[in-house]
Amino acid sequence: MKYYLIGRSDDLKTIGHDPQTTLKKGYNPRINGLYQVKHYEFPNFLPELKLELHKDAIPTDYLYSMVGFGMMTVSEKMKEVLQNHLLPKHHFYPIEVFHKKKTLKYFWLHFIVDDFWSLLDKEKSFGEIKEMTDPVTWAVKRKVSIESKEQIRKIQFPEEYVKNEILTIGQITMKEEFPKYDLYQIGCINHTSIISEKLKNALLEKGLTGFSLQPANKFKINQ
Numbered sequence: 001m002k003y004y005l006i007g008r009s010d011d012l013k014t015i016g017h018d019p020q021t022t023l024k025k026g027y028n029p030r031i032n033g034l035y036q037v038k039h040y041e042f043p044n045f046l047p048e049l050k051l052e053l054h055k056d057a058i059p060t061d062y063l064y065s066m067v068g069f070g071m072m073t074v075s076e077k078m079k080e081v082l083q084n085h086l087l088p089k090h091h092f093y094p095i096e097v098f099h100k101k102k103t104l105k106y107f108w109l110h111f112i113v114d115d116f117w118s119l120l121d122k123e124k125s126f127g128e129i130k131e132m133t134d135p136v137t138w139a140v141k142r143k144v145s146i147e148s149k150e151q152i153r154k155i156q157f158p159e160e161y162v163k164n165e166i167l168t169i170g171q172i173t174m175k176e177e178f179p180k181y182d183l184y185q186i187g188c189i190n191h192t193s194i195i196s197e198k199l200k201n202a203l204l205e206k207g208l209t210g211f212s213l214q215p216a217n218k219f220k221i222n223q
Helices: 076-084 150-155 197-206
Strands: 001-010 021-023 050-053 073-075 090-098 102-112 126-136 137-145 165-174 183-185 193-196 211-215 219-223
Touching: 001 197, 073 076, 076 102, 076 197, 126 150, 137 165, 150 165, 193 197
Parallel strands: 050 090, 165 219
Antiparallel strands: 001 193, 001 211, 021 050, 073 102, 090 102, 126 137, 126 165, 183 193
16 A cells, blocks of 8 residues: 655646635634644644635645644545545634635644554664765765664754754654554644645545645554
């Protein structure tokens, strides 16, 4: 089963303007808003999010927003496609997007990945410490095992800062009992959203816009 990294498009022919959105003037993200929602749990209130689409931006199906988790903002068409696939725990919250005196209907998909560490095959997964060898080149210095969230955080944020070194994913391998989600998020080293080939094909067949796709070659599932 192949997976793909999904992110926002930076193609101005597709999105019109970068960034596409800003927070709506007068919107307070601290009152039942964006800043009150935690990435690891669903709120006990209906979160409010109001975005202003730049006058030159194109209202795409996958829309850039300031939400740092979940799947950013999706149109009703994209929501319908997603709902026909296997998703982890999730909620779609209706939000308001304002564009040229019109209010557009969008949804914020908030999904929670809470089974990553129990499904991770640690023996077949590893990180890579890379060092900058020149202003544009990073080379693998050494591999590191993946043992726990705490162990990885200590490597990412050492007591003594090491200049020109970063921790990246070498390989993430999930156990055979991985539920074959069509949408998931890597929960180690970085938190990149990924989608299955089945979902990728469905999004493209519907002609949905606003996202970029790259093969997730460093994410595998045991067969």
